[in-house]
Structures are given as structure tokens and as C-alpha cells.
Amino acid sequence: MKKRTLAAVLGLSIALLAGCGSQEEKNRIPPPIKKVETTVASTYAPFSGEAVEEKPTLRPIIVTVNNHPDARPQSGLNAADIIYEMVAEGNTTRLLALFASEMPTQVGPVRSARAYFVDLAKGYNAFYVAHGFSPEAKQMLRDNVVDNVNGMDHDGTLFQRSYDRVAPHNSYISEDNIKKAAAINGADLTYDGRTYHEFYKPKEKALEGTPAMNVSINFGGGIPFNSSYSYDETRGSYIRSSNGYNTTDLLDGEAVELANVLVYEMQHTTIDSEGRQAIDLHTGGNARVYQQGMVRDVRWKLRNGIPVAVEQDGSYVKLVPGKTWINFVSTTPGLATAVTNY
Template identity: 40%
Template structure:
């Protein structure tokens, strides 16, 4: 809007400057052309943008984010609703098993799941986004946070069979689902506000996205397990300008619609992981910052990551690196073995 104000001022100055000349030389056609250009800019200005994707909208984009723990066990694939998430965080739970924290704000899926149990670091991520947190179960560390209302939350341990439904086509614990309608119903019951928007990420303009630079990164594999069951592979599809995702050789798609997961930003970070009990629960440092990769438009650059008031963002030379407008996937890997050992690129 500031740009439009400056442009409008320039037109007024141009018009006033031309008035005296018009008396002697008649009206100048270029003035009309400038007015038409400014009017076109005004008409083409998109008034709103979604805070977690940067995508423009003609209608208001405010509203609270919903963060859901989604199961990634092979018996839980394909999942429901992931294709509509603005951001997905993939992090280890126990052993080599990863789970997703799927954050929804710009799109509301009909059904989400299978929903799985919480860990404290997922809760912290939801807190940073001021999201309503959805899980079914918890570790002791997560339970302590949730029971003291560290974040607004709905948990299947309380609402199993009511807000959360068990699917007949899968076995427990891989069969708990919640609809977006029931999320809103639960929020209303607990008197949670759904009005406040999450903090905004920094995004490139569409023109800037066409000039993304970096090394070629047409394919990348992130290794979480020796078996490969929880490895994540991303393949760049130049025809759509996005990455497709695969687990254990199978493409990640939506269970109901069969739509593929399409990703605009792949943000890979490493941080320390420490096993803290006999159940192999982990303590994961999402505060201290560290090294990472950012993949966009088939290119990769090395970045650092930092925790900015609870939100994980890429940085370079002390400045936040903007995302491409669209959906983002964040893969968190242990410092040991680290980026060099866990991440491999194929430029072909």
C-alpha cells in the first residue's frame, strides 16, 4: 500500500507539473498512460495474504492455526489431510520412528489423521505459532505441559469416541481421526478463541521466486533409519515447480482424495537429540539454532536456523531467508550423524 501511495503522489505531481505546460502546448497523452498504469496496479493489488504460505487472497486470511500430530508409521499410511497443511514438521519420536506436526490455517481439511500422541517439542512448536494443538495421547513431559494449559489443546485421551473417531479400516493405535468440524466444536466447548492469526513468515514475491539461486537439487533423501522405512525422499517436478514426497518408495498422497503432497519449501535442520528414558523418549533442542539446507525450485542453499520467538526460520548472514510462497516441509534430524551423513542429493 505504501508503494501505491508513493505512486499516486507521483501522478499528482506529474499532473500539477503539466498544468502550466498544457496552457502553452496542450494536454500530454503520456499523463493518461501513467494514470492507466497506476490504476491497473491498484486493480491488481491482492489485498490479503495467508501468514503461513504468503499466498494472496481476495478475502480476509485471519484465523487461528490448528496443529495436529499425525502418525507416520507404515500402518498409518497414506494419511488424511496432510496435502492441505501449510507447514509440516517431521521429527523423530522414539527410535527411528518419525511423526508429523501438520499445521493448518489457509486450508481446512475435512478429516485429519491418524492422530498420534504428543511430545513436548511438538507442543513447543505449536505454542510458537499460537496454534490450537491436537493430539491423541502424550509423553509424561508433554502431559505436564498440556495439563497446565501451556497451549490450548484437544486430546483424544479425553475425547476418544466423541470428537475423535476410530476408523474401522485400521487397527489401534493407527486409527484415530478428527474432523475439522469437530476441532471447531471442541474449541467452542472449551471456549478457545479461533480468531487470532499465527505470526507471519517472510516470503519472496512471485517474480523473486523465478530467480531463486543455489546448487542443483532435483532429488534429496533424508535418512532416519537403517531400514529405510522412515527415510524421506523428495523429487523436484519442474512441470509444477514443486517437490513430491516419498516414504519407503511410496509417494505421499492423501488417503481420501489421492492428491499428492506438493511442497514449495523444503527446510532441513540439524539439532541435538538425547534419549531421556527407558521408553526412548527424546529431548530435542529447538532453541539453540544450527546448520541447515533450504530447497526451493530445484535449488539448494546452505543456511542456518534460529528460533525466533518460538518459530523456526532459516537465516543467512544474520538475515531471515524468505520462503517461496506456498507450502513448507521442515525435516529435523539429529546432529549425530548430522546433515552430511543423513542428507544426500541427486542433481540429475
């Protein structure tokens, strides 16, 4: 009898303990789950397509940069979002460097304007910087077709000459003096929010094409002005070279690296005895786009005052986020002769 009573007591105790344990499990508060915060960029730089933390505020600034061999290496190229290269006179080329994401401390050597340089600056609603002008460009600038500052009016003040080079390959302007020039001219350097180019978003697969790890471009000016672009798979960018040397920025000594290289075929017309050109930025034509070691044949057309590339189906070419170099070559001899893939 005592054994049965003891067993009953033990059983009841175990049941009570089990019940308490079960209730404790139900009432136990789980530890808080640590939230892993991930920042997804919702803002992208409008001229490079790269993710940025803050909305861009700087109005595009376009500078005519000297590309003569005596002007190399140039200053400020690595800060440019987009660089255009085209013939200025004869078969010698000049660069138009567009700055929006950042400004270098100094840009140059600065060279003279052409009418089609002014047209591009107007299309971007950019503040335009040059030193000198063709007769056609002079009239456009005097008529304030675009907000601008010119070294012909400010040589030795806003524009400074370097002592290690000779004119006309030694005129430079600083970031501070560009801002001063804008203030003098009553020009607002605030970005107006316009967009001109399409970019791939993160994780979006870029269109493929025909393999082309290297491309060379002949502007007709001989070896000093021919250029080549080689795709570096490790770096994921194109390295530009000219006259046998990599294109570098004098300010940091680093090579210019590009995510996109584009070539537009455009009508060129010689307009005077100096060999100055008129370039048709409006009609549209054949083009090529080089991205990630691939090339595609596309077209170009005018969009909001800017020549842009379009796919064969008419959709706008998307650019790989990063820096872009755009070349204008003449319809004579044309893409097939002026541009070589290898």
C-alpha cells in the same frame, strides 16, 4: 469577369468548408477509454505466502499426525500450510501438520504429543490436537501451556476410530469436531496476526544455489521412515515419497506437492527406556533449504518461539509461496550423513 467571380465564390466556399471541418475536429469528443481493471493482491496468507482475496482469520491449528507405515496414506496433508517431520521415539518419525489457510474435512490418524511438539504449538500460538502424550507432554497439556484437545479425553466422541485400520493407527478428528473442541475449552480460533516466516513476493527472483533435483533424508529408522523429495520442473514443486511410495492424501488421492523443503540439524537426546527424545529447539545450528531444484547451506535460529532458517549473512530465508515441509535431523550423525543430494 464571370470566370473570376465564379472562381472567387468557389474559393470562398472551399475555405469555409475547410474551416468548418477544422472546427468540427476541434469540437469532436473522443470516445471514452475503457479502463482495464487489474487486481493486485495486497494480502498474503501468513503461513503459505500465497495471494489471497481476504485477510486470513483462522488461528493456526496443529495436529500430530501418525507417520507409521500402517497409518499411510494420511488424511488432510494437502490442506496443511506447513508440515514438520521429526523423531518421536527411537528412530520413528511423526508429523506436525499446521493448518491456517484452509481446514480439511478430516485429519489423521492422530497420534500422541511430545514436549517439543507442544513447544512448537506454543510458539505458533496454535490450537493443538493430539491423541495421547508422553509424561512430559501430559504435564504441559494439563498445565494449559497451549490450548489443546486430546483424544485420551474424547476417544469415541470428538475423536473417531476408522474400521479399516487398527489402533493406534486409526484415530481421526473432523474439522467440525476441532471447532467443537475449541468451544468446549473456551479457545478462540481467531488468528492473532503474528507472522513467523518470510516469503518471496510476485516477480521477486528467488536466491539460487547448487543444483539438487533430488534429496533423501535418513532419520535412522530404516527404509519405512526414510524420505525423498524430487523436484518436478514442469509442476514447479517437490514430490515427496517414503518407503518407495509417493506421499498422498487419502482425502483426494493427490500427491503432496511442496514449494520448499527444509532440513534443520538439532541436538537429540534419548530420555527414557522407550527411546523417547528431547529435541533442542533453541540453540540454533546448521540447516539446508531446497527451492526450485536448488539447495543452499544456511543456518537456523529461534524467532518468536519458532525455529526459522537464516542465510549466511544473517537475513531470514525467504520461502517460495506454497507449502513447506520442515525436517528435524539429529546432530548425530548430522546433515552431512543424514541428508543426500543427487
